[in-house]
Amino acid sequence: MENRRNDALLIMExxxxxxxxxxxxxxxxxxxxxxxxxxxxxxTTDKKVNEVTEDLFKKYKTPEDFLTLTQSELExxxxxxxxxxxxxxxxxxxxxxxxxxxxxxxxxxxDDLISLPGVGRKTANVVLSNGFGIPAIAVDTHVFRVANxxxxxxxxxxxxxxxxxxxxxxxxMWSLAHHLLIWHGRRICEARKPKCEICxxxxxCYFFNDKxx
Ligand code: SF4
Numbered sequence: 001m002e003n004r005r006n007d008a009l010l011i012m013e014x015x016x017x018x019x020x021x022x023x024x025x026x027x028x029x030x031x032x033x034x035x036x037x038x039x040x041x042x043x044t045t046d047k048k049v050n051e052v053t054e055d056l057f058k059k060y061k062t063p064e065d066f067l068t069l070t071q072s073e074l075e076x077x078x079x080x081x082x083x084x085x086x087x088x089x090x091x092x093x094x095x096x097x098x099x100x101x102x103x104x105x106x107x108x109x110x111d112d113l114i115s116l117p118g119v120g121r122k123t124a125n126v127v128l129s130n131g132f133g134i135p136a137i138a139v140d141t142h143v144f145r146v147a148n149x150x151x152x153x154x155x156x157x158x159x160x161x162x163x164x165x166x167x168x169x170x171x172x173m174w175s176l177a178h179h180l181l182i183w184h185g186r187r188i189c190e191a192r193k194p195k196c197e198i199c200x201x202x203x204x205c206y207f208f209n210d211k212x213x
Contacts, residue, residue: 007204008152008168014200015180019187022179024130026050031106031131032098033057036066036091038123044082052078063095063104090118108132121159129175137165137174142185149189151206 015022025046028034033053040049056077060066066074074088081087094116098104106127107113113124125138137143139158143165147153153164169177188195194207202208 004151005168009170011150011152011201011204012169012173012177012180014204015184016176018200019180019183022176022183024126024179025182027053027057029057030061031127032062034131035094035106035119035123035127038126039091039094039118040078040081040087042083042087042123048081052080063098066091066095067099087118093117094119106131108134121162125162125178129178133175135171135174137162137169137178139165139178140182141191142189143178143181145191146181146185146189149194149205149207150201151204 024034026034026037026041027050028037036057037049037053040052060069069077069092071088071092074092075084078084078088097116098106102112107116108128110121110124110128113119113127114121122138122140125136128134129136129138139147139162144158144161147161147165148155152168153161155161155164165177166174184201185191188199196202196205196208196211199205199208
């Protein structure tokens with residue numbers, strides 16, 4: 001295990017070198033907008049979300065602002081995004097709860113966040129780390145795939161992958177590791193065809209070494 005911890009640090013160093021600018025690729029001006037953007041990003045690219053929120057966030061900055069919209073008005077504004085009907089409903093339900101129960105503020109803890117409509121553990125972790133600076137590893141499809149390919153985790157479910165990553169990586173690295181693994185998954189370790197020939201992690205990656213054994 002200790003060896004693998006050292007490998008994990010080396011892997012993070014290599015990824016930091018490869019992606020020195022790795023960060024959240026969603027645009028937002030406050031934690032509430034980050035929460036909205038993250039909900040919108042499910043099964044959609046961050047690029048598409050940013051296109052939609054560019055106008056939306058100029059006018060709607062708080063839960064109260066969103067509650068001036070009817071569901072069909074919000075649907076109209078986000079209709080370029082997948083699952084927009086469901087997302088519009090969840091967003092408005094969530095805004096009502098934020099106003100009624102949380103004084104219009106985004107709660108700063110996992111339990112309250114995942115009690116909100118449309119907010120799962122991944123979204124909550126994104127908000128905790130990028131919005132509040134609390135160390136967390138949000139495991140999305142990229143983090144899940146890349147971490148399990150490299151061998152930083154070995155699991156077929158996201159919660160276990162999150163726990164294994166938290167155990168193998170020092171806490172101060174959790175949030176950055178999330179970004180680095182996403183960037184690597186989007187740019188090189190792609191789902192269908194990982195570009196191993198240009199990857200800096202071939203020496204450490206279990207998937208690559210099993211394939212080439
Ligand atoms: S060597 Fe291939 S499978 Fe392993 S992390 Fe790199 S791109 Fe992904």
